[in-house]
Amino acid sequence: QQPVQSPQAVILREGEDAVINCSSSKALYSVHWYRQKHGEAPVFLMILLKGGEQKGHEKISASFNEKKQQSSLYLTASQLSYSGTYFCGPTPLSNTGKLIFGQGTTLQVKP
Amino acid sequence: DTAVSQTPKYLVTQMGNDKSIKCEQNLGHDTMYWYKQDSKKFLKIMFSYNNKELIINETVPNRFSPKSPDKAHLNLHINSLELGDSAVYFCASSQDLTVREQFFGPGTRLTVL
Numbered sequence: 260q261q262p263v264q265s266p267q268a269v270i271l272r273e274g275e276d277a278v279i280n281c282s283s284s285k286a287l288y289s290v291h292w293y294r295q296k297h298g299e300a301p302v303f304l305m306i307l308l309k310g311g312e313q314k315g316h317e318k319i320s321a322s323f324n325e326k327k328q329q330s331s332l333y334l335t336a337s338q339l340s341y342s343g344t345y346f347c348g349p350t351p352l353s354n355t356g357k358l359i360f361g362q363g364t365t366l367q368v369k370p
Numbered sequence: 371d372t373a374v375s376q377t378p379k380y381l382v383t384q385m386g387n388d389k390s391i392k393c394e395q396n397l398g399h400d401t402m403y404w405y406k407q408d409s410k411k412f413l414k415i416m417f418s419y420n421n422k423e424l425i426i427n428e429t430v431p432n433r434f435s436p437k438s439p440d441k442a443h444l445n446l447h448i449n450s451l452e453l454g455d456s457a458v459y460f461c462a463s464s465q466d467l468t469v470r471e472q473f474f475g476p477g478t479r480l481t482v483l
Contacts, residue, residue, distance in 0.1 A: 306469060
């Protein structure tokens, strides 16, 4: 039931790009993305809704393929501040608030 | 101003003890949540409340009992603590039950010895 994220970890140099994928075995209504820095709370990045609507971060983009039950987070021209663990949280229903988080992808951006 | 606050930040206790974690949000949200994050960073929902009503109760042992005295507060009481309860517990809130961003509190690191 837990969505699968790939890769599990990635190391980048500043300015490089990365893609994090999230795949679910269930039909999805929306996908949330959060970033958690070490020792801190998860912070909201983006919500992608069935039908194509997106809400969230201006410098990070994402896609949501409803048919394939997949979402991808695109980090372009990465900055040191992008380092952290990224979690996707699909929701199968629209009215429960329930997020089932993936196992996380750890991103490290080096100077 | 802190949007979602939790107390205490750290909790170290012996097996078998009972402890509580408190959570408050000043965002005017209707929905609050408890999550458990284990040592492998797996973040799992435990409970959610909407306007003081229990909505989600995942397969959590009965030793865990949430209480929501009003919609701004959601506390978590844990009885007979076990080693496996050691984790970081996050409280979160969202405006309502629809698809909304969730605001997380700073977390409470619980260590059971």
